[in-house]
Amino acid sequence: MKIGLFGFGKAGKAVASVILQSKDHSLQWIYRKTNRLTTRDAADFLGIESDDPGYFYSDKKMSVEALLKEHPVDAIIDFSSKEGIYMYGESAAENEIKIISAISHYSDKEVGFLHKLAQKATVFWSPNITLGINYLLYAAQFLKKIAPSVDIEIIEEHFKDKQGISGTAIRIADVLDVKDEKINTIRAGGIVGKHEVIFGFPFQTVRLIHESISRDAFGNGALFAAEHLINKKPGFYKFEDLLHPYFKV
Template sequence: MKIGLFGFGKAGKAVASVILQNKDHSLEWIYRKTNRLNSRDASDFFGIESEDPGHFYSEKKLSVEELLEEHPVDAIIDFSSQEGIYTYGESAAQKKIKIISAISHYSDKEVSFLHKLAQKATVFWSPNITLGINYLLYAAQFLKKIAPSVDIEIVEEHFKDKKGVSGTAIRIADILDVKDEKINTIRAGGIVGKHEVIFGFPFQTVRLIHESISRDAFGNGALFAAEHLVNKKPGFYKFEDLLHPYFKV
């Protein structure tokens, strides 16, 4: 699968590195606002031997429309920003390019826009695209069904500079139908990301914990999504849509 990447922050860099080392997929390009890396490619940047083009392109020198026309891809993986979808969404959907968004926070406006794009293209969104956290979400829902009146607390830990409440924690709260004040936030040092769901029963507790040891987990999750979207028809998909077949007994 030919892949284009939007976003080259900490998570975007990890995703690019994972794709470059995967022989089944090709990182065609990385699109950025700045043109500082335009003379290099991703394999050179990381020091990874790869046959992937992995070229850097800047919006200052090449429009999205020109990029998608001159350097076609099968899928776009987005680790940019909340507003990034407006940069490429319409053009990608028009060309039936699969859109894989890993943006942690979207307003209702962006979610509505994603659904609009899904009328033409295959659109996937996961606030946390790691496979492990999405398994936790599934397991937490089953436990809540067994004990609907159980006490629930959510703890999320991230690196010191992360702003706002974790989108994943908010997602957990929504799925389990608990109020946002049940989310406990910790910011310290260089923690990559940790989420814990505590189920308080009389005389016992159950804790479901997921911890990202490396941001490479985002890359593995993004490729898992890409591979499971290959034969999907246009529409809006979440991670649970991809996991559901595995939970059928």
């Protein structure tokens, strides 16, 4: 699968690294707002041996429409910002390019726009695109069904400079139908990301824990999504839609 990438921050770099090392997928380009790095390719910048083009393009020199026409891809993976979808969404949908968004925080406006694009394109959105955290979400929902009155507390830990409550923690609270007040936040050092769901029973406790050791986990999750969307028809998909078949007994 030929892939284009939006966003080249810490997570974007990790995702690019994983794609460049994949034998089944090819990183065609990275689209950025800055002119920096346009004379280099991603493999060179990251010090990875790869035959992927991985070229950097800037909106200062090339429009998204021109980029998709001259360098077509099968899927776009987005690790940029919540505004990024407006930059490429319409063009991607018109060209039947699959959209894989890993943006943590979208407003109702952006989510509505994703659903609009999903009328023409295959659109996938996951606030946390790691496979492990989405397995945790799925398993937690099953446990909540078994014991709907159980006490639930959520603990999220991240690096000290991360602002606000993690989008993943809010997502966990939403799917388990608990108030945001049940989310406990820890900011310390360089913690990549850790989420724990505590189920408190009268005589026992169950803890589901997911910890990201490396941001490369985002890349693995993004490729998992890409591979499972290959034959999907246009529509709006979440991670649980991809995991559901694996939970059938």
